[in-house]
Amino acid sequence: MPRRCNSTRPAPSPRRGATLIAPMHPCLTCGACCAYFRVSFHWSEADPEQGGQVPIELTEPLRVHERVMRGTSATKPRCIALDADIGRYSRCTIHDRRPSVCAAVPASLEFGERSAQCDKSRLAHGLPLLLESDWVGVAEAERNPLP
Numbered sequence: 089m090p091r092r093c094n095s096t097r098p099a100p101s102p103r104r105g106a107t108l109i110a111p112m113h114p115c116l117t118c119g120a121c122c123a124y125f126r127v128s129f130h131w132s133e134a135d136p137e138q139g140g141q142v143p144i145e146l147t148e149p150l151r152v153h154e155r156v157m158r159g160t161s162a163t164k165p166r167c168i169a170l171d172a173d174i175g176r177y178s179r180c181t182i183h184d185r186r187p188s189v190c191a192a193v194p195a196s197l198e199f200g201e202r203s204a205q206c207d208k209s210r211l212a213h214g215l216p217l218l219l220e221s222d223w224v225g226v227a228e229a230e231r232n233p234l235p
């Protein structure tokens with residue numbers, strides 16, 4: 089599945105001395121794409137001997153050269169690594185070791201373009217599509233850098 093799920097990322101650090109709380113990255117209150125797509129990737133990403141970092145115990149075999157995140161091959165997909173109340177709170181428990189396909193999914197308008205994957209996921213979970221206004225005040229540093 090072509091996807092670049094960045095749905096979950098570390099919570100931003102509190103700013104010392106700040107009197108206002110900066111707006112949160114929209115993915116931190118979403119998680120919809122981690123509970124919509126099948127998350128498959130090349131097996132080597134879960135093989136430490138090949139430099140892979142994805143925890144293999146959270147994956148299962150798919151096709152000859154692919155593995156898949158557990159839970160995402162189901163009729164109602166939900167990644168085993170997702171800690172979320174979709175639409176309210178969302179974190180990836182393996183954020184630093186998530187598959188490359190996850191890091192490759194932009195949130196809509198995060199970098200100026202709409203993301204079909206983001207829009208499709210949010211609609212499927214009954215969430216409104218992201219708007220430019222959702223990004224106002226979200227620090228550049230909190231946006232997901234392209235790999």
Ligand code: SF4
Pocket residue numbers: 093094095096114115116118119120121122178193194195196205206207209210218
């Ligand atoms: S659906 Fe969009 S906003 Fe929601 S977690 Fe995924 S990329 Fe982020």
Ligand code: SF4
Pocket residue numbers: 093094095096121122127157167168169170171179180181182183186187190
């Ligand atoms: S590994 Fe993390 S980012 Fe990827 S689908 Fe699972 S919870 Fe989402």
